[in-house]
Amino acid sequence: MSKPLLYLLVFFSFSLQGQTIDRYFERIRNNDAELVAFISQMPKGGDLHNHYSGSVYAETYISYVVKQDYFINKNTLEVAKALPKNGADDWARFSELAKSKLLGAYKQKLMQKWSVKDYNGVSYPSDKQFFETFAAFGIANESQERLDVGILELKNRAKAEHVAYIETMFTGIGSKIPDLHDNTVLDQLEKAQDIRDEHTTTVLLDELYKYFTENKASVYASAHNEMIEKMHTRLHIDDESFTMRYMNYVSRGGDPVSVFKNLVLSFISAQESPLVVGVNIVAPEDGEVSMSDYWLHMQMFRYLHSKYPKVKYSMHAGELTLGLVKPEELTWHINEAVRVAGAQRIGHGVDMAYERNPYELLQYMADNKIAIEINLYSNEFILKVKGDDHPFKLYKDFQVPIVISSDDAGILRSNMIHQFELLAKRYKYVSYQDIKRYVYNSIDYSFIKEDSLKKKLKAQMDADFRKFEKEVATAYAE
Ligand SMILES: [Zn+2]
Numbered sequence: 001m002s003k004p005l006l007y008l009l010v011f012f013s014f015s016l017q018g019q020t021i022d023r024y025f026e027r028i029r030n031n032d033a034e035l036v037a038f039i040s041q042m043p044k045g046g047d048l049h050n051h052y053s054g055s056v057y058a059e060t061y062i063s064y065v066v067k068q069d070y071f072i073n074k075n076t077l078e079v080a081k082a083l084p085k086n087g088a089d090d091w092a093r094f095s096e097l098a099k100s101k102l103l104g105a106y107k108q109k110l111m112q113k114w115s116v117k118d119y120n121g122v123s124y125p126s127d128k129q130f131f132e133t134f135a136a137f138g139i140a141n142e143s144q145e146r147l148d149v150g151i152l153e154l155k156n157r158a159k160a161e162h163v164a165y166i167e168t169m170f171t172g173i174g175s176k177i178p179d180l181h182d183n184t185v186l187d188q189l190e191k192a193q194d195i196r197d198e199h200t201t202t203v204l205l206d207e208l209y210k211y212f213t214e215n216k217a218s219v220y221a222s223a224h225n226e227m228i229e230k231m232h233t234r235l236h237i238d239d240e241s242f243t244m245r246y247m248n249y250v251s252r253g254g255d256p257v258s259v260f261k262n263l264v265l266s267f268i269s270a271q272e273s274p275l276v277v278g279v280n281i282v283a284p285e286d287g288e289v290s291m292s293d294y295w296l297h298m299q300m301f302r303y304l305h306s307k308y309p310k311v312k313y314s315m316h317a318g319e320l321t322l323g324l325v326k327p328e329e330l331t332w333h334i335n336e337a338v339r340v341a342g343a344q345r346i347g348h349g350v351d352m353a354y355e356r357n358p359y360e361l362l363q364y365m366a367d368n369k370i371a372i373e374i375n376l377y378s379n380e381f382i383l384k385v386k387g388d389d390h391p392f393k394l395y396k397d398f399q400v401p402i403v404i405s406s407d408d409a410g411i412l413r414s415n416m417i418h419q420f421e422l423l424a425k426r427y428k429y430v431s432y433q434d435i436k437r438y439v440y441n442s443i444d445y446s447f448i449k450e451d452s453l454k455k456k457l458k459a460q461m462d463a464d465f466r467k468f469e470k471e472v473a474t475a476y477a478e
Helices: 003-028 032-041 058-067 094-099 103-114 126-141 144-160 184-194 198-214 217-234 256-272 288-292 294-307 327-331 333-339 350-354 358-367 376-383 392-397 416-426 432-444 451-475
Strands: 046-051 071-073 091-093 165-169 243-251 276-282 312-317 345-348 371-374 402-404
Touching: 003 032, 003 432, 003 451, 032 416, 032 451, 046 371, 046 402, 046 432, 058 103, 058 126, 058 144, 071 094, 091 094, 094 103, 103 126, 126 144, 126 376, 144 165, 144 217, 144 243, 165 276, 184 198, 184 256, 184 294, 198 217, 198 256, 198 294, 217 243, 217 256, 217 276, 243 256, 256 276, 256 294, 288 294, 294 312, 294 333, 312 333, 327 333, 327 350, 333 345, 333 350, 333 358, 350 358, 350 392, 358 392, 371 392, 376 416, 392 402, 402 416, 402 432, 416 432, 432 451
Parallel strands: 046 165, 165 243, 243 276, 276 312, 312 345, 345 371, 371 402
Antiparallel strands: 071 091
16 A cells, blocks of 8 residues: 555544544533543543642541551540540540441541541531641651652552643641741731832842751752652652652741741752652632732742742632632732742632633733643532633633643542543533643643653653544444
């Protein structure tokens, strides 16, 4: 056969396969089981909005504290390593519960406390139910050995779900940088924020930056990087079908000096390590300090961007909705995150429709290729925003690059398959080809540092999609 003829035949067979799969997808998208079977086999690219500790399932944490035979408070379900001095009668070791045949019941109660399992939607605020889990299961996540177990759980689950890449918000960075002994800078920062004085804020951040860097910030950042690099190598995380990279995160609930200190550490770490590819800011956005210091936090990112222009960062911004905060607070968080802080990606962005000049903002995100990380189930659970209340269509209409991600699949008892299922079920104008584009976006808009690795992952994606589409075409030949 001549070469041109062969090419033509290959082309026709692929395009026929393409049409078949588009048609098949439209036919099955209204049946949950058929849709899940389809999506579970579909390549999903990367999960770019993934919190490490919230992605490990509660079963893993519970089996650890039980194995350690820690103490549990039978009323509050708090878990402790040692018997607290006060109220000792309320506490029991897990082994004692096992002897009295109560262990199973307490494990169930812990599952309900450390995740959203069996949550009935009314007895407790859903955002509190969600966010309070982090501190509760923290005790099961405190050693390198535990981090190893969790990271491998995430990797193995990803591979089973045809997820090829995870960019996980892994940990904060510890340090022994001595506290400032007077609160002058802190007070001045708050005052500068009150009158939105950018110049004074920059001068104060300069002063703090000098202090942190002179007090060995880079030594602590290097130690953190070394821990990640050793773990990553020891556990053979990257293989022929899976890759993981890490983001540092900073909790926005602290005072401005400590938030800035942790951001400085995070930026230095992300600048130096090939595996640490970015920085993020976490903790409930509607929290009192998150809200009152939001302007300052954006100034901090802008400042650090000028010091470390190559470091990428995504921001939880606009994870808010009407009723959660005062209406005027819905108008500016995404705006500031992209225009002032210079975020390269936005996490959630749920309040988009309420933002100041939303059309301009959407256009700005599209023009500047600022991707939006869409977390459908998380938004449904925490914010009660789903379907057309979610600004998904606005992002799509304005061609803002969309990626689909999981947020905290462990706490939410969800997974990446579930996210794509919700997408296909709820937004019927999203075609199979759209979904495929979102999958490729998750590699294109990842913060992976090496172009060669991005290329490799995209080639892997091409091969995986060819295989998947062929399988569907064969199974459902018309
Ligand atoms: Zn998140």
